[in-house]
Amino acid sequence: MRIGILGSGLMGGKLGTIFARAGHEVVFSYAQTEEKLKKLAREAKGKARAGTPREAAQDADAVLLAVHRLRFDDVLRQAGDLSGKVVLTCSLPMNEENTALVVGTTSSGAEELAKKVPKAKVVAAFNTVPSEVLFGVYEAKRKANRPSLVYCGDDRHSKEVAAGLIRDVGFDPVDAGPLHIARYTEPFALLVGQLAYEGKGGPELAYRFERF
Numbered sequence: 013m014r015i016g017i018l019g020s021g022l023m024g025g026k027l028g029t030i031f032a033r034a035g036h037e038v039v040f041s042y043a044q045t046e047e048k049l050k051k052l053a054r055e056a057k058g059k060a061r062a063g064t065p066r067e068a069a070q071d072a073d074a075v076l077l078a079v080h081r082l083r084f085d086d087v088l089r090q091a092g093d094l095s096g097k098v099v100l101t102c103s104l105p106m107n108e109e110n111t112a113l114v115v116g117t118t119s120s121g122a123e124e125l126a127k128k129v130p131k132a133k134v135v136a137a138f139n140t141v142p143s144e145v146l147f148g149v150y151e152a153k154r155k156a157n158r159p160s161l162v163y164c165g166d167d168r169h170s171k172e173v174a175a176g177l178i179r180d181v182g183f184d185p186v187d188a189g190p191l192h193i194a195r196y197t198e199p200f201a202l203l204v205g206q207l208a209y210e211g212k213g214g215p216e217l218a219y220r221f222e223r224f
């Protein structure tokens with residue numbers, strides 16, 4: 013698959029690298045220096061390159077939006093028309109200081125994003141785990157008990173794409189339902205962040221749902 017990364021920081025940089033290592037064609041875009049994008053592309057070692065947001069989005073089968081919500085308008089303007097595209101978002105609707113959610117209970121960051129790109133097919137995914145765990149999950153991919161990863165969205169095809177990419181990273185995808193369920197997954201992401209960054213044992217934390 014061709015995947016455009018819009019925002020090549022902690023999440024976009026790592027997920028793009030893993031997608032490339034898993035065999036996808038990746039375009040890294042939107043960082044403060046082009047050098048960073050080129051370095052990511054070089055080090056990903058797969059079919060990866062650096063580009064502009066427009067180049068990342070243009071021919072992509074899916075784009076990953078991985079920026080602070082305050083950068084949405086800028087990156088979306090640079091990406092151009094996303095009509096019909098699968099847009100995975102790992103973004104959380106945080107305040108400028110990244111200390112609290114600014115959207116919740118009656119809407120979610122994912123729904124607010126979907127309003128900005130009404131013709132795109134938005135799926136919220138990868139937002140409930142810290143970036144620090146991603147490479148570890150990928151390396152442990154062949155183990156029997158994969159960690160879970162919740163995702164939600166309104167479009168069946170884009171959710172299938174999301175589930176495939178979630179599997180490629182090494183998680184067990186858990187379909188949480190329509191996009192408005194992001195009202196639950198986004199605060200849950202803050203719980204996982206609390207345990208990862210404030211709990212004992214370090215931030216390389218994922219979770220697994222089990223039925224008994």
Ligand SMILES: NC(=O)c1ccc[n+]([C@@H]2O[C@H](COP(=O)([O-])OP(=O)(O)OC[C@H]3O[C@@H](n4cnc5c(N)ncnc54)[C@H](OP(=O)(O)O)[C@@H]3O)[C@@H](O)[C@H]2O)c1
Pocket residue numbers: 019020021022023024042043044045048078079080081083102103104105106138139140141142143144201
């Ligand atoms: N980090 C996590 O563990 C985590 C977990 C779950 C969800 N999330 C969510 O995922 C989203 C991305 O988080 P992140 O931690 O990956 O953020 P990040 O590391 O700050 O990455 C954001 C990217 O946007 C780029 N950027 C920022 N301002 C820019 C500008 N003016 N022009 C061009 N590029 C610019 C940054 O460039 P530079 O790289 O050059 O700075 C970086 O590549 C956020 O919404 C966050 O809430 C993060």
